[in-house]
Amino acid sequence: MPLDTARAAPSPVARAVKDALFAALVAAGVFGPLLAFKTTQDMQNRLIVEPRWDLLAVVVLLVWAGRFLLSLWQARVRPETTAAIGTHLVWGLIPQSIRLVIRNGLPPAALVALFVYPMMILSLTGGGGALKWIDNFGIQILIYVMLAWGLNIVVGLAGLLDLGYVAFYAVGAYAYALIATKVIPATFPGLGVWAFWICLPIAGILAAFWGVLLGFPVLRLRGDYLAIVTLAFGEIIRLVLINWTDFSNGYEGISTIPRPSFFGIPFNASDTGFAATFGLEFSPVYRTIFLYYVIVCLALLTAWVSNRLRRLPVGRAWEALREDEIACRSLGINTVNTKLTAFAIGAMFGGFAGSFFAARQGFISPESFTFMESAVILAIVVLGGMGSLIGTAIAAVAMIGGTELLRELDWMKAIFGPQFDPVQYRMLIFGFAMVVIMVWKPRGFVSTRMPTAFLKSRRAVSSAHVKEGHG
Amino acid sequence: MSDAILRVEHLTMRFGGLVAVNDLSFDARRGDITAVIGPNGAGKTTVFNCITGFYKPTQGRITMRQKGGAEFLLERLPDFRIARTAKVARTFQNIRLFSGMTVLENLLVAQHNPLMAASGWSIGGILGLPSYWRAEKQAIEKAAYWLDKCGLTDRADDPAGDLAYGPQRALEIARAMCTEPELLCLDEPAAGLNPRESLVLNELLRFIRREHGTSLLLIEHDMSVVMEISDHVVVLDYGTKISDGTPSQVREDPKVIAAYLGVDDSEVEKVEAEVGL
Known part of the structure; x- marks a missing residue:
């Protein structure tokens, strides 16, 4: 040396x-x-x-x-030490015992913060301002967290690169929109207020079905080829939605989609509405807060299920598939079924999220399901560290929250003149941030993998050994 | 002596114009260690890939007969069924471990099928039924047993990719054994091992046959392993069987010597003397 x-x-x-x-x-x-x-x-x-x-x-x-x-x-x-520097700057200064407390206490603390967030915002800003903060930051970010956790099953665990994930999001959204606006009023109009709760599982099942449908033709593809076919699948769904106007109303999209009710009690100003029932003054913020809690629960369900599945044989088979498909087959694992379940379960959560998206917007059109969305979701999964739930959540907050924050930078107009719109620089900043993060942490924020079982002690597996999956 | 666990009949495998295996027939007897040897490119790994379903043979029949008498035609089964139903496990010439998973997890993946049934095809597992956790505990115990046999207990929670070459080979054998095979096919298990590790491997293979009643079929280049442990040797050259018998019969066979040393039959004795056979 x-x-x-x-x-x-x-x-x-x-x-x-x-x-x-x-x-x-x-x-x-x-x-x-x-x-x-x-x-x-x-x-x-x-x-x-x-x-x-x-x-x-x-x-x-x-x-x-x-x-x-x-x-x-x-x-x-x-x-080799560049990656560790960022961690060292922060971690190195904190004593071991406090580090342990932070590490163990962080997830519960984050959960509590998640649940008190709307109340906190409400008390801080009052009615009008709260709507924006809960909707644009809370709900928007959580939708992407959920989508990223769903995609994480396919990309992070099973190692199947899927560039068309937005297709399942679209299937879920259109399933809810069409059933709630066309099917339910024509058959059981009495169920109208329950539409969201009935359609949520249907949307999930339909999306899972489409996941299997996509899974079949791509079973034998890997890597780049798989990515291209999934990308095409996403585009096909979008183009069908645009062109099959009888079915989906084309570019105009579907409007007046019924909003979710509080388990049968609608959020409106009527005497039977939510506010009147609970003796509150009517305000649109209640619905937003309710939607916030719905998406929190849906996202947590996604996290819980994927965490559970990881510890089950099917999850281990997914990860084994990512590591070495041929070895899987030599051990008697049916790789066809394993891949299809990964596609189906990933798609199902995409469908749930899509159904929620339609209910929150009240209006959907093919514009919302472009390739850009797939790319953003995939970018979140990659930035977060493939396979890691916490890393993915952090990445979603950074990427989606970051974009929303750019809208708040009005003070920059004072420096750069009134024509300056920071949102216009979103993609530039994104690109730059991604390059920086990929140089600093090439395998994402959380690049280690936690084993699903242990004999003596659970120790994280370094990313150097974990494969990224090539289909 | 005709209790064949595996019967290969008229096996032929063509890749385009190349005949990799040509009309090969042999039996592997139950409880035996059968070795398939031959010079490089003789078609040994192709035979293995046909037996374990990774290739579909052009012609021929491969019959697996289990202890209970059930018979399976392996050339008709998809590869994962050969491991799951016919109970034939294999290892690979270039080790194929799940390197990002821990040693223990590798052994748990190998017990996928029984665990999958115990988890109620994941539904019971998601609901957290105690029967699954019991099954998983048993699976970990079984894995611990094999880790102990391979001397890997201390490395159980390390990533498989962290192991040295020798332990990786041992782990791959342990992983194959976790599927509870009746026939274990090993593709060059001693490749890259030092003489001491080779001895440990021989011991492990003998143990597997003795205690678990598993028959073994192995491809090997390391003659010390072949001559030491195998009961029956099949020699291939250019895809054709040139000799078949006990190790001592095979080592005396002039055809084998010619194939390995590439000399005329008349010069065989001279060469033999030179290399001290």
Whole structure:
């Protein structure tokens, strides 16, 4: 080792400069044609080229400085320790006993926080403001947490890369919307107030059925090929919803979807409504709070079921499938059934979430089920660390909450002028954040895997051994 | 002596124009350790893949006869049924462990089918019925038994990918044994083991046959293992059987020597003397 360091020691700054120069050169090449020339029309309506060398210089300089600092930092820290640094900065300062308390106490504390959140917000902001915070932050994030936990079964546990998960979300949403607006009024109109509670399981079962239907043709595909077929499946469902107007009303979507009732008591201003029954003053916030608790329960159900399944033979078979499919077959595991159950159960939770989404919005259209949604859900699972429930929840809060927070940055208009809209930079920030996180923690926030059984002590399995699954 | 647990008849496997196995017939007797040997590319692993259902043979019949007398035509069963129903387990030449799962979990995955039934196809398990937890406890006990036999008890909670090469081989055998096979097929179990580990392996294989009544079929290059433990040796060359008999018969067979050493029959004795056979 001393020989190695002696050779490397004199040159970190020089190397960083060289590295940065190269990066600046690439940046100049890439941004040159894009930024340096701007075409505008002059007074005679002629197209003229307006050079913007100063802008190009600023960008190239920024790239140079960024790369220089990054190289310097990387030279100081050996690559294998970069991942541990973030953890060390925080964990290292805390004594062992308190660390243990934090580790064991965090999940229950998070649960309590989850349940008191709407009350807290309500008391902090009062009526109008609370609606936004509970709906945009609470419910929105929890829908994605649930979707990500559902997808986690397919991608994280069974290792089947699914890029069309939004299809099951759509199936669930349309199942609820169509049954509640068409089927129930035509057959049992008396059940109208119960529509959500009847349709929730139906939506789940239908989505699971579609999961199996998708599962069959892709049984023999792996990796990239599987990803492409699932992506196509997601698009097919969306295109059918757009084009089969008799069935789904096409682009216009389905509106006036009945909202969920409080177990039969509707949330309206009437005498039999929720507020009147419980002697409260009518306010739309009660429904939002109720919806919040419904999605909390649905998400917790997802977590509980997937955690339980992981400890059952079927869950172990999923993980074994991710590790080595051929070995699974040599041990007498029916890999066909195992894959299909993973698709079905993952899809079922997607269907539940979709049904809830339709009930919360009151209106759905194919616009809500684009590939972008699948990509976001998959990004959450990957960022969270595949197979980890807590990591996935953190990633969902960061990604969805982060997007929503950008809407709150109005004060930035004071700096960048009134035309500045931080939401427009959402994707840029996203992309940047994902690159940073993937460099810092290539296997996601929680990259270790907890064994499902132990002989003497339960010790986390390092991500170095865990396979990512290739179908 | 005709109590064959596995009977391979006229097995032929073609890949396009290549005949990997050509009209191969042999019997593996119950309670025996049968070795399939042959030079590289002789078609040994292909035979194994046909027996365990990973390949569908072009022609031929493979009959597995269990202790109870039930017979299975292995060439007609899908691979997972061969392990589950016909009770034929196998290991792989390039070790295939679930490296991200712990050693114990590897052995629990191997007990998938009985556990699946105990969990009521997951429904009882999700509801948390005590019968499943009892079954799981038994499964862990069985796993602990095999860990003890392989000397891996101390590593039970480590990821399988963390083990050294020798213990990984042992774990793969233990995992196959957790499916309670009647016939255990080992694809080069001694490959990459040092002489001491080889001896331990021989002991383990003898133990498996003695205590569990499991018949063994193994592919091996390591002649010390083959000659030491096998009761019956089948020699393949270019997909064809060139010799079949006890280890001492086979080692005297000029065809075998020619196949291994690549010499004319007339020169065999000279070469034999040189290598000290």
